[in-house]
Amino acid sequence: MASKTKTTLADSVKQLEKIENQFETLQILNEEGEVVNEAAMPDLSDEQLQELMKRMVYTRILDQRSISLNRQGRLGFYAPTAGQEASQLASQFALEKEDFILPGYRDVPQIIWHGLPLYQAFLFSRGHFHGNQIPEGVNVISPQIIIGAQYIQAAGVALGMKKRGAKSVAITYTGDGGSSQGDFYEGINFAGAYKAPAIFIVQNNRFAISTPVEKQTSAKTIAQKAVAAGIPGIQVDGMDALAVYAAVREARERAVNGEGPTLIETLTYRYGPHTMAGDDPTRYRTADLDNEWEKKDPLVRFRKFLETKGLWNEDMENEVIERAKEEIKDAIKKADEQPKQKVTDLISFMYEEMPNHLEEQYEIYKEKESK
Amino acid sequence: MAQMTMIQAITDALRTELRNDPNVLVFGEDVGVNGGVFRATEGLQKEFSEDRVFDTPLAESGIGGLAIGLALQGYRPVPEIQFFGFVYEVMDAISGQMARMRYRSGGRYSSPVTIRSPFGGGVHTPEMHADSLEGLMAQQPGLKVVIPSTPYDAKGLLISAIRDNDPVIFLEHMKLYRSFRQEVPEEEYTIPLGKAEVKREGKDLTIVTYGAMVHESLKAAEELEKEGHSVEVIDLRTVMPFDIETIVASIEKTGRAIVVQEAQKQAGMASQIVAEINDRAILNLEAPVLRVAAPDTVFPFSQAETVWLPNYKDVIETAKKVLTF
């Protein structure tokens, strides 16, 4: 009896190992910018390749400027993005305008490229409600602060699209830490159960604030968590824009063809601190690890790839940098011009129709704020 | 004696109880190597090993459920919820499970868990970090809710909370973490849960408050003093169960009272306190008991925080209404 149980379990252990080892990392461009997987190469025109590079360069500048604006007290809450450009921008680049993005707090670049005006992104950072007033026709919701909440909402957005017969997808993002939340499992499971057109991205940047991914789970990959939900999962090199693009594009096709959701784990790294509110990465990361990842830089390798093809040069790069700086300056100016938000504004957003007690409070705060 | 900030006093209390009781376990998101995002657990993993001070995966419901299970195994968990706005993620573990454990098992099991968590406005956090949710907790029978206003109280109350055999929600106001230092004994001491402290004696008006509003109320009392009003300020320290005896004794002397809270007005602690005062001391009152509270919106986006949060001027304004009634 006892030995039989043992044999069965031993088989399961082997099976787990086998399953885990099947999750290989999809890579198209290696660190030198060489194509190592021609078969997986996505179908992108030269202009599209250039556009993707422009966006990555632009967003790197935006990150640098945002950090310095934060230090000057001109921006508020900010979660740095450098290192994650391929994961963030190539995944958004694979979408269509009608697709709906449910971002986490670090995923501001994706929603900017999906149509959120830059000055509103700055207002979000400053804690001004207008930052969250998404313009009509921009299919995003403002960044979620509660880790994981967006995952299950994405299942709902996707199911809604399916019911309406729309040929679009919901895409949502979380991190390696976020993949431990109940909402993560519920999201992928619900979407799987309804075959809803959703794409679930986990940007595995190896740390959740200070907690390394090894302490987050005993699963060898996050992609394999898809197995339990009965949906496909794939791990991609998150520093490789082409691999990220290819995986998301294919997931999108499956989704709009009624084949259900996909979980995509992108292996990436955040170069900066967790947020600008006092995090000190030297407490939990080594310089060696930082260096190891900076060698994988998504911009460096994509730039090399494009240069080899004669699609990129220094002038083009400088032009993007100048444009970024200019637009950031204008956006900050526009954010500064926004009327200061008032408590009365917030009171008026609480309900469609203001209840009596709030009407009373509205008058009190109107008086206070007029002084 | 050492001069300590509130955050240092909290670390000191944790260290004291980790030393005193091998069953005390400290865990939560980033509490290990990182020492917590506010450094409340700084150095504790190093001193007590990862067996006793450890990081959890990122899931508040997991942290709460784990604490219940460890308590069933005889441990005394002191989990941290990184910011109290995330408590909604762990509401079932707290209100649906821990708070009912003793009752449900007819006294057979209990949940001697102390959940520590930062909260409170004025520090410009993103959404869902700063909310005052003590009223939500206080509505759940079976829980105790503690909110210190000074470093000295923080240490003594936290030690008591950890030693308490029922679940305690221990809320630490972020603005008070480093706003001032105070003499705090290095040796252990306790402050009983459920006991208020009269921070300032007075004859004309009683201000009942807790948390960061203690400091706004003291400031208001000083201002009012200059205008000839003698104001008593009571710091509840434990908001559930709260020390109604001390409040009533004060009102028997002053005949007038206001209650000050940082939380929104609707269905909060202040309402409960006013109701208890009316039940027990109505014949001592010369004026209705008024409340100072934030307006009934969700906690504001950070740019509007300053006006939204009650401050000493609001306290003075309401105090005067009651004093001149």
Ligand SMILES: Cc1ncc(C[n+]2csc(CCOP(=O)(O)OP(=O)(O)O)c2C)c(N)n1
């Ligand atoms: C429900 C919830 N718990 C905790 C936090 C605090 N917090 C903010 S970011 C973070 C780590 C997230 O790590 P990960 O999911 O890996 O994303 P990353 O920040 O690395 O992009 C934590 C614990 C939160 N915002 N929401």
Ligand SMILES: [Mg+2]
């Ligand atoms: Mg991470």
